[in-house]
Amino acid sequence: MIKRKIILHFMSLLVLISLVSGATHALFTDMETNTGNTFTTACFDDAFVLSSGTSKATRTSIAPSPPKTSFPIASVDKDGNLALDFGEVPSGNSNNSPDVFRIKSIWRDTLTVQVELSDELKPLFKYIEVGKGVSSIAIDSGEEVQVAAKLNVPNDAVPGDYRGYVIVSAHNGFFMKKIPALLSVVEHPTPPIILDASSTTETADFTTETVVSDEADTVKEIPTEEEVIETNTLPVSITSPGGGAELCGTVNIITNVESSSATHRNIRHVVFYIDGEEVGKIQGDGPNSTYIYTWDTTAALGGKHTLMVEAHYTAGTEVSEEIVVMVNNS
Secondary structure (H helix, E strand, C coil): CHHHHHHHHHHHHHHHHHHHHHHHHHHHHCHHHCCCCCCCCCCHHHCEEEEECCCEEEECCCCCCCCCEEEECEEECCCCCEEEEEEEEECCCEEEEEEEEEEEECCCCCEEEEEEECCCCHHHEEEEECECCECEEEECCCCEEEEEEEEECCCCCCCEEEEEEEEEEECCCCEEEEEEEEEEEECCCCCCEEEECCCCCCCCCCCCEEEECCCCEEEECCCCHHHCCCHHHCCEEEEECCCCCEECCEEEEEEEECCEHHHCECEEEEEEEECCEEEEEEECCCCCEEEEEEEEHHHCCCEEEEEEEEEEECCCCEEEEEEEEEECCC
């Protein structure tokens, strides 16, 4: 009697193993015919999807006109592939991009994603992150996060195009996507003059002539006939940021001012304005100089702001350029 029960239990176990094996084989060989199974699978290539953000870059050397072109850093081609172009950045310059591109989880459970730069690009960035000060973050199914980056191009960076990848991965690299990225380093026409918001105003040292009046003796610069020149022959241009650019954090306003000592077109000083208010003045420093004002946008209201740079020459001529930018520190 006992032997008979053992044999029956053994036969039942064999039948159960056979049923489980058959169901498992059917699940992984023909998913179309196994709608009754409780197992589910996911496409391993689609644990997350990528989309473009709102941060923009600038190129100043694109021809034909306009000389300055602003465009989104992230772009998607006709096949849905994401690519990044951080534009032209002068050596020694830094720039914030709070919303380069976005990562959305389509995984059924919590997904931990991380971002990193390939070795070719690491020396040109201070960080790339998916959270405040972190390069990895856990997100729920359907949740989307923004990827932020801060450029920090060294002063001795060799001008040229730098190509590499921004790598997005999850579950310790089991899921991975490599996004091709481009950054062009350009050099300043001359060593830049940098004026921080906390710096004191400097005054130019130029030749003067004493003029005596009835009221008091005054010192006044008298332009010669040779120095009276046309405004449109003295270009001043804001090379960074570009018009329409979205800014956050600390931003360098980079301006190139052309002059000519041979014709007395010397730069007396360069004045920076934000929304019509003077925020900084730099003493002139010879022909074809680059001038930089460092602006902390966190102290400004979000939205549109007008940047203007005005160059004053010893001949009495004033030349300016004005652009409109967006501040977004959210």
